[in-house]
Amino acid sequence: MTADAPDHLTDHLASMGTGTRAVHLGRPPHVADQPLNEPITPASTFVAGGDREYGRYGNPTWSAFETALGGLEGGRALAFSSGLAAVATVLDLVGNGAKVVAPRNCYTGTAMQLGDLEARGRLRTELVDVTDTAAVVRACEDAALVWLESPTNPALEIADLPTIIAAAHEAGAYAVVDNTFATPLLQRPLESGADLVVHSVTKYLAGHSDVLMGAVVTADDELHGVIKGRRDLLGAVPGTFEAYLALRGLRTLHLRVERAQSNAAELARRLGDHPAIEEVRYPGFGGIVAIVLAQGAMAADLLTHKTRLWVHATSLGGVESTFERRRRWKAEPATIPDALVRLSVGVEDVDDLWEDLRVALDDLT
Template sequence: MEIGQQYGFETLAIHAGNEPDPTTGAVVPPIYATSTYKQDGVGGLRNGYEYSRSANPTRTALEECLAAIEGGKRGFAFASGLAAEDTLIRSLCVPGDHVVFPDDAYGGTFRLFSKVLGAWGVEMSPAAVTHPEAIRAAIRPGKTKVVWLETPTNPLLNVADIAIVAQIAHDAGALLVVDNTFASPYLQQPLELGADVVVHSTTKYMGGHSDVVGGALIVRDAELADKIAFHQNAIGAVAGPFDSWLVLRGIKTLGVRMDRHSDNAEKVVEFLQRHSAVTSVLYPGVEGHPGHDTAAKQMKRFGGIVSFRVTGGEQHALDICNKAEVFTLGESLGGVESLIEHPGKMTHASVAGTPLEVPADLIRLSVGIETIDDLLHDLDRALA
């Protein structure tokens, strides 16, 4: 399949990078469990392959698929989402540079920027993703190289207007990076809206089955792609062949899974809005949500992540998490099974005491694709 042709999302998800094997006709790419390749003479690569840190055919298939479904020029697969983020910043910044960072973001990303990249010399300033003027005010002329967004954010489900923030970043000579993990490329296309780089934890919706850890970058500029390719090889945190194969397999059903995740999440939101123990529901699909109109404009649907706050403070929130049964108590998200967690004690413990600290009474759900009545009954019992 010629990736440049205009196929629909589901067709690209199934076929891009998945050319039938020329020898056997196998419709699923093989797992190339090899570290090195026979050379066609000294310095002569065989079809671009020499060593699997630099390139591996299974990873190539995944990277081609990633680029196709995000509408990018080139995709890159990494060992984890944080490995992708670290490689990206080291590709774009040097010590002394500055990044505008979300005021609501995944705790692991905040830890990477504040503890690791900060020690390296890259400075960051949190800014409210929902207020473009706050982002503009946080930019340091001549020093800001990257504006970083999550949208929807993790875990408060805030929504940024990607097109507006892209213009602000570009006016300042900076690049816009969008973490598209919560939405997935099925629901949102940041590159089309003006972003320069899309980030994914492919552990989540891309893989979709809680059986692989991975990350990805997708870019729309060839020169930037070459820079990232150099750093991907030089730093070396690449996705292995089996992990690449698992993510590639997961992507094939991404569209149908995201529709079911969204269906179930909408029904969970309706249930939570009616429950007396719930003080607020954070979900972009709710009409009263401050980011609802923006999300409706730039997303196909509103996704499978739901956060909510409860009466009784932190202890009640912890009790609810511990009482759930169909919702498994666990970190991560985006798998076919439903998960429940307490961000303040789990995924976002690293932001405690910072401007990104999350409410103690907050619970985050990753709504899976189980029978919806079972999910609602489980929540009703846990909230009782």
């Protein structure tokens, strides 16, 4: 059901389960000979007289994806060319010299954008430990925007979203949550009062390591208009093929997240008993696990080159299992242990994933 093509299911989907909504939101109406999927519309120009006019302002393929994601998050979504394009657009809401509160451990791209903006005098940043709720609340007092991740990337820390969001609003600040790790299946920050939700669609939403895309979701019509206006002006729009693939991936999000989460929980349990592991970090939900190798950074690097199934790669959220030592990136904060390996657990058979890891870990002991 795209925004301009309502269907008889629309009124009923809101009361149905997330899996059902993931499958059915954003489809064309059930009319004879209508395609089941929104087609790819490779158009840069539209006939005048409607809302689109030009390819930078909208596209039916984007609209279908936006309808589906917005319905899952409980707001209105806007698709972007990448997750960082979405991040940049949201940070553009902050006035010159104003303060942004953000996790000390957060997505590297977000941290780098904040660092760049601060270095150029555009804004001020206060980095906080999101697990220290009282400290975060104090930091909110003079903030213009409070940026949250929960779980954080890659430390997997959990923030008290309702309390911190309330503190941000009391200070007159926007509250933004990057929901990439949890997805709207496991966490819906708008229901906790967040003004904006950001996604790297590249990760779990698209889910097949073949799309570069981002999104912003809000339940505030005025904010939606502001963000869309910035997207229109800056041109940070996705390709239609990317939007088509992202929506196709979204159809199986509930199945992939359920399997990845089940695998991650089981691997976290088994990893905790291995002598090569000093620490296992798993927040109790989602498909990301972090481990700290007892023998340090060299052992962590060796691990990522010893497996057959697990792929050494920097992204996450795909059907295949990937991992990397995060501190191999110079921009990763010093608060992340040097020997921490982030595991993005895929949907393979868990026993195969464990055996591949176990053999590699045994070689390190």
